Amino acid sequence: MRIAIASGKGGAGKTTVTASLASVWDRPFIAVDTDVEAPNLHLFLPPAVEASETVGLEVPILDPERCTLCGACRAICRYKAIAQFASRLTIFTDMCHGCGGCFAVCPSQALTPGSRELGVLDQGTVLEGRRPTPATARSPKRAPCRR
Numbered sequence: 001m002r003i004a005i006a007s008g009k010g011g012a013g014k015t016t017v018t019a020s021l022a023s024v025w026d027r028p029f030i031a032v033d034t035d036v037e038a039p040n041l042h043l044f045l046p047p048a049v050e051a052s053e054t055v056g057l058e059v060p061i062l063d064p065e066r067c068t069l070c071g072a073c074r075a076i077c078r079y080k081a082i083a084q085f086a087s088r089l090t091i092f093t094d095m096c097h098g099c100g101g102c103f104a105v106c107p108s109q110a111l112t113p114g115s116r117e118l119g120v121l122d123q124g125t126v127l128e129g130r131r132p133t134p135a136t137a138r139s140p141k142r143a144p145c146r147r
Helices: 014-024 072-076 101-105
Strands: 050-064 082-085 088-091 110-125
Touching: 050 088, 072 082, 072 101, 101 110
Parallel strands: none
Antiparallel strands: 050 110, 082 088
16 A cells, blocks of 8 residues: 655645654555655654765856857756856856756856755664554553543
8 A cells, every 4th residue: 555645735734644644554664755845754753764875966067168158058047057247157056956958058068067965865764663563553542431
């Protein structure tokens, strides 16, 4: 079975529902927080981190000696990450989306691939690597209500 909890406004409770389901799920599962702006499932299900990997995005690095200021790279960039000020080309790597179009159109090959760090991808085990037993997955028994 696959369950995906996606979409919805911030604060709707997607992460809370995901963490709640994971904490009572009685089979192995994979929990992935793909929220681009605020991935915070780790706050509810703290992982025992087993591996970490720095994740980057390929961005252009300019070689000013080879650049002819033809403007082809600037023209193809939809995110305005490449600008020309007088006789100088400037690359705003924080605005680059890594499409690679600028590499393809540069006739003088003045752009070489560089990397912009996006963050760290942690992989690990939650809930101490164990599945909740049916006894721990349910709410504690309560005394019957007497009237």
